[in-house]
Amino acid sequence: MPSRRRTLLKVIILGDSGVGKTSLMNQYVNKKFSNQYKATIGADFLTKEVQFEDRLFTLQIWDTAGQERFQSLGVAFYRGADCCVLVYDVNSMKSFENLNNWREEFLIQASPSDPENFPFVVLGNKVDIDGGNSRVVSEKKARAWCASKGNIPYFETSAKEGTNVEEAFQCIAKNALKSGEEEEIYLPDTLDVGASSQPRTSGCEC
Amino acid sequence: MGCASSVADRNSGRTASLNPDNGGAVDPKNLKVKLVLLGDSGVGKSCIVLRFVRGQFDPTSKVTVGASFLSQTIALQDSTTVKFEIWDTAGQERYAALAPLYYRGAAVAVVVYDITSPESFAKAQYWVKELQKHGSPDIVMALVGNKADLHEKREVTTQDGIDCAEKNGMFFIETSAKTADNINQLFEEIAKRLPRPSAA
Amino acid sequence: MRRPSNFAFSTYDSFINEVQDDASISWRKRKKHFFILSHSGKPIYSRYGDEHKLAGFSATLQAIISFVENGGDRVNLIRAGKHQVVFLVKGPIYLVCISCTEEPYMSLRGQLELLYNQMILILTRSVNRCFEKNAKFDMTPLLGGTDVVFSSLIHSFSWNPATFLHAYTCLPLAYAIRQSSGAILQDVADSGVLFAILMCKHKVISLVGAQKASLHPDDMLLLSNFVMSSESFRTSESFSPICLPRFNPMAFLYAYVHYLDGDTYLTLLTTSSDAFYHLKDCRIRVENVLLKSNVLGEVQRSMVDGGMRIEDLPDDRGSRSGAVSSHLGQPGHATYSSERFDEAFLGVGGPAGLWHFIYRSISLDQYVSSEFSSPINSRRQQKRLYRSYQKIYASMHEEGIGPHKTLFKRDDNYVLLCWVTPDFELYAVFDPLADKALAIKTCNRVCQWIKDVENEIFLLGASPFSWWTDPGNTPLPEFAEISL
Numbered sequence: 001m002p003s004r005r006r007t008l009l010k011v012i013i014l015g016d017s018g019v020g021k022t023s024l025m026n027q028y029v030n031k032k033f034s035n036q037y038k039a040t041i042g043a044d045f046l047t048k049e050v051q052f053e054d055r056l057f058t059l060q061i062w063d064t065a066g067q068e069r070f071q072s073l074g075v076a077f078y079r080g081a082d083c084c085v086l087v088y089d090v091n092s093m094k095s096f097e098n099l100n101n102w103r104e105e106f107l108i109q110a111s112p113s114d115p116e117n118f119p120f121v122v123l124g125n126k127v128d129i130d131g132g133n134s135r136v137v138s139e140k141k142a143r144a145w146c147a148s149k150g151n152i153p154y155f156e157t158s159a160k161e162g163t164n165v166e167e168a169f170q171c172i173a174k175n176a177l178k179s180g181e182e183e184e185i186y187l188p189d190t191l192d193v194g195a196s197s198q199p200r201t202s203g204c205e206c
Numbered sequence: 207m208g209c210a211s212s213v214a215d216r217n218s219g220r221t222a223s224l225n226p227d228n229g230g231a232v233d234p235k236n237l238k239v240k241l242v243l244l245g246d247s248g249v250g251k252s253c254i255v256l257r258f259v260r261g262q263f264d265p266t267s268k269v270t271v272g273a274s275f276l277s278q279t280i281a282l283q284d285s286t287t288v289k290f291e292i293w294d295t296a297g298q299e300r301y302a303a304l305a306p307l308y309y310r311g312a313a314v315a316v317v318v319y320d321i322t323s324p325e326s327f328a329k330a331q332y333w334v335k336e337l338q339k340h341g342s343p344d345i346v347m348a349l350v351g352n353k354a355d356l357h358e359k360r361e362v363t364t365q366d367g368i369d370c371a372e373k374n375g376m377f378f379i380e381t382s383a384k385t386a387d388n389i390n391q392l393f394e395e396i397a398k399r400l401p402r403p404s405a406a
Numbered sequence: 407m408r409r410p411s412n413f414a415f416s417t418y419d420s421f422i423n424e425v426q427d428d429a430s431i432s433w434r435k436r437k438k439h440f441f442i443l444s445h446s447g448k449p450i451y452s453r454y455g456d457e458h459k460l461a462g463f464s465a466t467l468q469a470i471i472s473f474v475e476n477g478g479d480r481v482n483l484i485r486a487g488k489h490q491v492v493f494l495v496k497g498p499i500y501l502v503c504i505s506c507t508e509e510p511y512m513s514l515r516g517q518l519e520l521l522y523n524q525m526i527l528i529l530t531r532s533v534n535r536c537f538e539k540n541a542k543f544d545m546t547p548l549l550g551g552t553d554v555v556f557s558s559l560i561h562s563f564s565w566n567p568a569t570f571l572h573a574y575t576c577l578p579l580a581y582a583i584r585q586s587s588g589a590i591l592q593d594v595a596d597s598g599v600l601f602a603i604l605m606c607k608h609k610v611i612s613l614v615g616a617q618k619a620s621l622h623p624d625d626m627l628l629l630s631n632f633v634m635s636s637e638s639f640r641t642s643e644s645f646s647p648i649c650l651p652r653f654n655p656m657a658f659l660y661a662y663v664h665y666l667d668g669d670t671y672l673t674l675l676t677t678s679s680d681a682f683y684h685l686k687d688c689r690i691r692v693e694n695v696l697l698k699s700n701v702l703g704e705v706q707r708s709m710v711d712g713g714m715r716i717e718d719l720p721d722d723r724g725s726r727s728g729a730v731s732s733h734l735g736q737p738g739h740a741t742y743s744s745e746r747f748d749e750a751f752l753g754v755g756g757p758a759g760l761w762h763f764i765y766r767s768i769s770l771d772q773y774v775s776s777e778f779s780s781p782i783n784s785r786r787q788q789k790r791l792y793r794s795y796q797k798i799y800a801s802m803h804e805e806g807i808g809p810h811k812t813l814f815k816r817d818d819n820y821v822l823l824c825w826v827t828p829d830f831e832l833y834a835v836f837d838p839l840a841d842k843a844l845a846i847k848t849c850n851r852v853c854q855w856i857k858d859v860e861n862e863i864f865l866l867g868a869s870p871f872s873w874w875t876d877p878g879n880t881p882l883p884e885f886a887e888i889s890l
Contacts, residue, residue: 006458008448008544010465045465047458060447060461076472080446080541113540186548187303188532189657190647190679247550252638268637269551272646272661275682296646300529300548304647304658307679 007055009176010080012062012110014102015087016095020125023159024087025063028169033160043077050173057173078110083119083176085168088137090124090156096137096145103149119175120152123168128158232403238289239400242309244337245318246329247297250352253383254318255294258393263384270296273308280393288397290314297329306340314346314396319367321351321380322359327366334374346399347376350392355382438505440521440560443467445498445537450545451525451553453560457546467502471495483511494518498537499525499545509793510800513570517563520624523651524559527628528552530649531656558635559628564789566608566627570796573766573773574623577609578713581861583704587612588865590695594674594688600659601675604692605630606705610865611670622652623771629661633671639663643689645682648675664689666696670705712777713863716756716763719848720855755780757851758844759837761820764795765856766831767864774856774863782835794820795833802826814842823849 013021022044026032029046044063049056062077078084084106088095103120112118124142127135139156146152153175155168243251252270256262259278273296279289293308295301309315315337319330330349337347349371351362364380371378377395381388441460442451447468449457457464471493474481484491492514494501501518529548536543563569576584591602591614601621604611608630615621629648633639647658662674662685672692674685696702755761761782766773782791802811802824813824821836823845834852836845860866 008458008461008546010446010448010542043469045462045469047461049458058458058461060465062447062465076445076475077469079472080444080448080543082542186300186529186533186536188300188530188647188649190304190660190677252641256641268641269554270638270644271632271636272644272648274638274642274644275686276642294642296551298548298550300550301647307647 006058007177008058008060009082009173010060010062011083011085011172011176012064012078012081012106013085013087014064014106016089016092016098016102017065019087019089019092019095020159021087022063024123024125024157024165024168025061027159027162027165029061031162033162035160048169050170052170052173052177057177059169059173059176075109075111078106081106081110081112083121083172084110085121085123085172086152087123087125088142089126090137090142091126091129091134093136096124096142099145116150119178120149121168121172121175122146122152122154124154124156125159127156127163128161234403235286236289237286237397237400237402238291239313240293240311241290241314241316241396242293242295242312243316243318244295244305244309244333245297245350246320246323246326249297249318249320249323249326250383251297251318252294254316254350254352254381254389254392255292257383257386257389259292261386263386265384269298270294272296272301272304278393280390280397282394282397288400290393305336309337309341311342312345313342313400314348315341316348316350316392316396317376318350318352319362320353321362321367322353322356324361327351327362327370331370334370334376338374344401346396346401347374348392348396349374349376349378351378351380352383354380354387355385437507438503438560440518440556441467441502441504442521442525443500443502444543444545445500446541448542448544448546450499451549451556453557467493468500471500482515490514492518494522496522497531497534498541499534507793510797512800512803513796516570517560520559520563520569520628521556523624523655524556524628524631525549526651526655527625527632527649528555530658531651555632555635559631562608562627562631565792567764567773567775567792567795568608568623568627570799571764571766571773572623573771574610574626575608575773575775576863576865577606577611577705577708578711578859578863579611579704579708583699583701584612584862584865586699587696587701588614590692594692597684597688598678598681599674599676599685599688601673602688602692603629603673603675604670604696605673606670606709607634611701611705613865619653621650625650625652629673633663633673639671640665643686645685650675662686662689666693667702667706669709670702714774714776714855714859716760716776716779719756719760719851720858721757721851755837756848758848759821759840760845760848760852761835761837762791763832763834763849763852765833765852768829768831770864770866772864790819791835794822794835798822798824798833802831814845821845825849 013025015021023033025044025046026034029048043065046061046063048059048061050059051057062081086099086102088099099122107115107118122142124137124139143154146154153171155164155171157164157168159165243255245251247269248267252268252274253263255274255276256264259276274294275292276294277289277291279287281287293312295305295308317330317333317337319326334347334349337345349367351364351367367378367380377399379388379392379395381392383389436454440451440453441449441464443449443464445468447465449460449464451457452460471481480495481493483493488506488508490505490511492503492505492511494515499522501522503514503518505514533545533548536545568574587604591604591612594602595614595616600616600619602614603621603626604613608627610626613621629650632648638644643662643664646661646663648661649655649658659675659677660679660681662676662682663671665671672689674688676685756779762776762778764773764775778788782788798813798815802813811824811826813822815822816838818838820838821840821842823834823836825832830853832849832853834845834849836848856863
């Protein structure tokens with residue numbers, strides 16, 4: 001069979017502790033929700049296959065711990081991300097205000113080649129709580145912030161009820177894919193005729 | 207970075223590499239031509255060659271490494287013979303950058319796709335462009351839709367193949383290495399289209 | 407349902423259990439598993455299972471490596487119960503082995519090195535540039551169709567001593583036969599071929615390098631594995647870019663490969679991309695000479711006859727013309743008599759309870775091992791023996807211990823006798839009840855025997871005898887005894 005390439009996309013989820021990152025991921029991957037809060041230690045990883053425009057993709061989702069003591073996951077952790085998802089809780093102003101820190105932290109650590117156009121997606125979670133009465137961050141405010149950061153796509157979600165979760169991740173996959181379009185071309189070197197052929201090197205590390 | 211040498215190689219049009227030595231004298235009755243097969247991996251390039259050269263078909267897929275070399279001579283009705291020196295290249299991506307090594311100086315390029323795979327058709331178009339840019343200017347090109355026996359799984363229409371070939375001044379044929387359909391015709395047709403050295 | 411693969415695990419079980427739902431396949435039941443992943447946690451190769459289904463696991467592995475790296479350290483090995491997780495970081499490429507085979511860390515790490523170099527043989531280290539430019543780079547498409555190369559290499563970790571000895575082995579051949587094949591290869595090498603290698607399966611018939619160029623045994627192992635596992639080489643002659651990682655990991659050479667018969671193949675390596683027709687001519691010349699001097703016939707015969715058999719170990723110095731004579735080292739026998747070695751031949755073990763041996767010549771980069779003989783008959787016993795060698799080799803080569811070492815080890819299965827000198831290493835396996843003094847004496851006889859037949863079992867260089875230290879004049883030193 002001709003090569004049917006399946007692309008793997010690395011997606012990093014960031015946001016304050018307790019905003020529902022793990023719940024969103026579980027709702028998306030397993031269609032399950034638990035009211036019990038269990039803090040993520042370090043990071044969790046989940047995968048999900050998605051179909052998009054006739055092609056199959058594997059989303060490799062990196063769910064990070066929001067607590068400060070786990071925050072310094074470092075450069076290596078964010079390396080090669082195809083998309084970054086920023087999550088806040090619409091009932092917590094602090095979690096919204098921290099989005100900026102998370103975004104900057106990511107750009108510093110991951111140092112993507114084109115930071116201006118690196119694909120982020122913002123999710124305002126927990127819109128179901130108290131029928132929306134305890135909400136403190138308005139949709140307008142959130143959208144304004146997203147617009148100011150280069151038109152980041154924005155979704156209001158409820159991990160509990162599954163609202164918009166599928167749509168949000170479809171968008172995440174689409175954006176992650178876009179950022180991966182420019183493929184590196186593999187151009188190996190060849191030894192030229194008469195080039196000095198060193199006798200047995202001991203496999204030095206470059 | 208680092209790729210400069212390869213790019214330079216492609217454009218410098220060095221003709222020495224992998225070309226059969228004709229010894230200067232060209233016998234118009236006995237032609238010897240270099241033919242290269244290009245296309246996505248798994249479209250059946252090796253199967254086409256083995257059917258043509260050895261009359262065999264092996265359904266187990268054997269991934270070609272680098273490129274295999276085979277030759278076959280056919281006799282035409284006008285009592286000329288054509289010896290094809292065939293480079294069956296590997297379709298894998300890692301060899302794409304090294305393909306010029308094999309198609310440089312080729313008189314004939316056969317670009318193969320699988321009629322059940324639109325992806326392989328897209329790849330064929332990539333190779334056509336590549337050949338137009340870096341191949342010999344007078345290269346004879348054929349576009350081949352292989353696996354024609356799998357018509358119930360067809361995803362690339364014959365018309366698409368014809369259109370693509372016409373647009374690029376290529377000869378088009380659908381083949382089946384499995385049933386041997388059109389395999390000899392492909393090579394005979396190529397032989398007929400070869401520019402003949404003037405008898406003067 | 408799928409559970410997340412949590413990075414913070416306390417034991418191997420939790421480590422493994424956390425990821426169990428990551429893939430529907432039960433690779434965890436396997437005793438040994440190999441992964442290759444990129445520095446961003448994207449899977450590149452997995453021995454078992456679809457590497458995409460293991461994406462969560464590969465992310466976990468990257469997280470472990472990165473976490474330790476962040477602390478300015480490097481993770482080499484995680485032990486968890488019976489399991490070992492061995493890591494090897496090669497720039498942007500991470501290699502991991504998970505094993506409960508009780509192989510030494512050094513051996514597993516060596517296997518990861520070979521796995522990495524097999525990849526370099528296919529791609530060269532230029533692939534690192536793709537990661538430098540784009541950390542997201544997905545390498546899997548570049549390795550398309552090479553699964554069989556890796557699985558065959560991994561399989562050889564359980565039977566081919568070359569993978570831990572870092573030496574190659576020759577097909578036993580009469581001296582004159584090897585000489586004549588060497589001469590024509592030399593001829594070819596002088597015409598601008600970098601290396602000319604004639605092999606039968608994984609055994610060398612002859613090998614010649616252009617001036618000053620020398621081939622590392624690991625490169626030979628990886629090259630022969632690549633050629634033998636890629637079916638297309640058998641179909642027709644071919645010309646392919648190939649990198650020899652220990653020669654120059656950065657660039658491709660070109661390999662002309664042609665099978666002369668079912669198992670025998672000629673590989674000609676060159677730096678010149680337009681040398682195909684020249685190499686083709688070279689091959690025709692080589693093939694003609696080999697046919698004329700019946701080398702291929704002798705190769706076939708040697709494949710059937712096999713190599714050194716412990717039953718044939720000569721009694722004592724000078725008395726080897728006795729009844730229990732070897733088909734190797736018979737003066738006046740340019741070719742072997744084959745009637746004694748019919749297919750049903752089954753050994754009964756050698757003298758003094760000798761069961762098997764491996765001898766490695768250090769200056770030649772070559773080893774020779776005896777044929778399997780009773781009671782090492784079954785595949786299981788052979789694999790156990792192999793593992794014992796592997797283990798004892800690793801312990802003899804632990805850093806900080808000088809040469810001239812000896813070891814006498816007795817356990818439930820074997821008596822193991824090792825003798826490591828600057829010139830050679832001998833590993834011999836005896837019946838667990840074997841007498842120590844007799845075993846030592848037998849080892850001396852093995853060394854003497856190898857000297858007697860060295861012309862036939864080794865490929866000797868220009869000065870064939872310079873490397874030899876006569877064990878007859880150097881009796882075995884005192885053995886440290888370890889009984890278990």
